[in-house]
Amino acid sequence: MAENFPELTDTRALRSAVDNGFNWVVSNYGEALEVAFLPMLRILSGMEQFLQWLPWYIVLIGLCALTYLATRNWKPAVSVAFMMFLVGLTGIWDAAMATIALMLVATLLAVLLGIPIGVTMSRSDRMQSIALPVLDIMQTMPIFVYLIPFVMLFGPGKIPALLATIVFAIPPVIRLTNLGIRQVDADVIEAVTSFGATPRQRLFTAQMPLAMPTIMAGINQTTMMALSMVVIASMIGAGGLGYQVLQGIQRLEVSRGLFAGLGIVFLAIIFDRIAQAYGRRMQQHPHVES
Amino acid sequence: MSDDSIKIRVENVCKIFGPRAQAVLEQVRAGMSKNEILDKTGHVIGIRDVSLEIRSGETFVIMGLSGSGKSTLIRHINRLIEPTAGRILVDDTDVLEMAAEELHEFRRHKASMVFQRFALLPHKTVLGNVIYGLIIGGKDKDKARELGMKQIELAGLSGFEDHYPAQLSGGMQQRVGLARALATDAEILLMDEAFSALDPLIRNEMQNQLKELQSRLHKTIVFITHDLDEALRLGDRIAILKDGELRQVGSGPDILFSPTDDYVRSFVQDVNRAKVVTIGSIAEPVVCLSEAEASTERCYNLLQERLAVVVMSKGKVKTVINRELAAKPDRIGSVSQGQAYPQATCIKQDMTLEEGFALLAESGGLAIVTDDQSTPIGIVTHRAVLNALAR
Structure with missing residues (x-):
């Protein structure tokens, strides 16, 4: 017979301490935090409304043009048009726009936060040794675990969905910014220093431009991870395609789940194509003029 | 020679690589050998009590085999590496006491560097590379461009100003490196094995070009090389370095015909005298x-x-x-x-x-x-x- 792990401490006390502590934060700072994150909500809602307000053909043409510019090839542009057309045809256009809005805003904020964090990490080994395990935890912790505190703080809605998406999607851009900058040829950095560049000039004239292909790969991964979060985020009120999937499950409507699921796949393909093609072009021409 | 003609003064510089360099310094001063220090403390001696005086307007060659500390030594002059002990004076100003801003100014206007592996910025054009030092130094873009084009012309790179370094041959890349260093009009040129990565024909050509340039500009050049022929050809004076220690300083013929110790003697033994002795x-x-x-x-x-x-x-x-x-x-x-x-x-x-x-x-x-x-x-x-x- 197997022996159970001995009960060395009373875990109930520990758990209730964690829960009570968090409840205390919620009851004392919940409202303040909600006010603090209001601008984010405005950006997200604004973006969503704007995309839904745009006539469908403008969005479709816009995405095709973006694909063509990134790939310089008309074939992917045509397939993008076809996929977006299918999205409209299956009646999930507005949901898709909501999903794109959440993904874009989450990616934008993740990049704006992640690049400076990555840069700081690249400057000190100490920072790196602290940040790497934290990033590992962020990436391996089941996503549902972050949903709990975010929902408790803000209640179900778009803000916790956005924040959870950012937390989930930010690690790649941080990691690859750090890596990209650390991989820049030490000879070049030495040369730049020998000409009297300040640390700031070094960053903007040499490190960032040379790390750009790697940083772009990080942004691409972040975009994909943000998109993969939409189904889960919909459980706490993000709306969009994920909500359609969720409804399909709840109502046992295979068609609804299938169409929304395909819509997510199409969006993933479209944004991956665009971001990857853009990253590849940067690598082919390592001279991104700053 | 009077005192004020000394441009760079290196005084008792020691450099020890490792986490407890200061503590190891005592043992180094007590005379422990490089290998003993490495075995006992895990520290590596880069430079061991080197003092040099480099005169204004001369080409001073620092020579040694790989691992002799020559590249470490040249990096002390513009403080890319800080010594464990000793002083470096350029025009009687202690480089080590400069504050960050002062050091940036020093590097921008006083001493520029040319590197063995060129170290050009791959994302900038030839012109962008040549004017890099000027732009960093806050020079107006049009003015910098004008100065840059002049250097490009002098370096024989006209027509290539919009090319990227990867599109050029090694020899041309090093011309860009040299033009970049000359563009800031610094009085001191630090050349770290600048021609070592080039093939012999191009190297010869670059050496001639440097000699011609020096006869016009009279810069203070510190040139690092492992090639004795190159040292003898370019150097007004030559310093020979071994295991971070200075073995001999003197003119080419001095070193060739009156080596001070066996190391220098064995070093100069194989030199092609025909290239050094003048008619x-x-x-x-x-x-x-x-x-x-x-x-x-x-x-x-x-x-x-x-x-x-x-x-x-x-x-x-x-x-x-x-x-x-x-x-x-x-x-x-x-x-x-x-x-x-x-x-x-x-x-x-x-x-x-x-x-x-x-x-x-x-x-x-x-x-x-x-x-x-x-x-x-x-x-x-x-x-x-x-x-x-x-x-």
Whole structure:
């Protein structure tokens, strides 16, 4: 017979301490935090409304043009048009726009936060040794675990969905910014220093431009991870395609789940194509003029 | 030489690599060897108590094999590496005491560097690279562009200003590196094995270009190399470094003909002397006579003691009479009249033996050495050349 792990401490006390502590934060700072994150909500809602307000053909043409510019090839542009057309045809256009809005805003904020964090990490080994395990935890912790505190703080809605998406999607851009900058040829950095560049000039004239292909790969991964979060985020009120999937499950409507699921796949393909093609072009021409 | 002509003064610099460098310094000062220090403490000695004085306007070559600390030493001058102990004075200002802003200014305007592996910015064009130092230094973009184009032209890179470094050959990339260093008009040029990565033909060309440039600009050049031929060719003075220690400092011939220790001796043993020894240095004095003076009798008497007599005509060398003829006095007359003996070969005194070999071969055993104004200052014989090479 197997022996159970001995009960060395009373875990109930520990758990209730964690829960009570968090409840205390919620009851004392919940409202303040909600006010603090209001601008984010405005950006997200604004973006969503704007995309839904745009006539469908403008969005479709816009995405095709973006694909063509990134790939310089008309074939992917045509397939993008076809996929977006299918999205409209299956009646999930507005949901898709909501999903794109959440993904874009989450990616934008993740990049704006992640690049400076990555840069700081690249400057000190100490920072790196602290940040790497934290990033590992962020990436391996089941996503549902972050949903709990975010929902408790803000209640179900778009803000916790956005924040959870950012937390989930930010690690790649941080990691690859750090890596990209650390991989820049030490000879070049030495040369730049020998000409009297300040640390700031070094960053903007040499490190960032040379790390750009790697940083772009990080942004691409972040975009994909943000998109993969939409189904889960919909459980706490993000709306969009994920909500359609969720409804399909709840109502046992295979068609609804299938169409929304395909819509997510199409969006993933479209944004991956665009971001990857853009990253590849940067690598082919390592001279991104700053 | 007066004190104020010293541009860079390196005083008792020690550099130890490792986490407890200061503590290890005592042991290094106590005289422990490089290997002992490495075994006992895990620290590596980069530079061991080096003091140097580099004069304004000279080309100072620091030479040593890999691991001798030469690249470490040159990086102390612009403080890319900080010493564990010692001082570095440039124009009597201590580089190590400069605050960050002062150091940036020093690097922007006073000392620029050329690197072994070029270290160009791959995302900037040739022009962008050349003006990099100027832009960093806050120079107006149009002005920088103008200065940059001038440097590009001088470097022979016209037409390539919009190319990217990856599109250029190694030699051209290093021209860009040199142009970038010259663009800031710094008084000190630090060249870290600048030509070592180039193939021999291009290296030769770059060396000539540097010599020509130095004769125009009179910069203070600190040149690092592991190639003794290059050191002898470029250096006004040469310092030889081994295991971070200075072994000898002196002019090329000093090092070649009076090495201070066995290491330097073994180092210079294999050098191609023909590339270093100048014709002038082995010339033997000669008597010059005008046509009227060159009587048969006078020539005959002079040739008893000397190897040859040069006969001049209107300030130009007409012919040379050598000892072979002294045995046939009857022919001296006809020779001095310029009838029988062929026109003498003249060689400039600052040519190296190697450059002079072809002329010497033509000369039939004896050539006249002249100065820049083509005035004869001596003669050189095949025998003297062989002696010089055999030394």
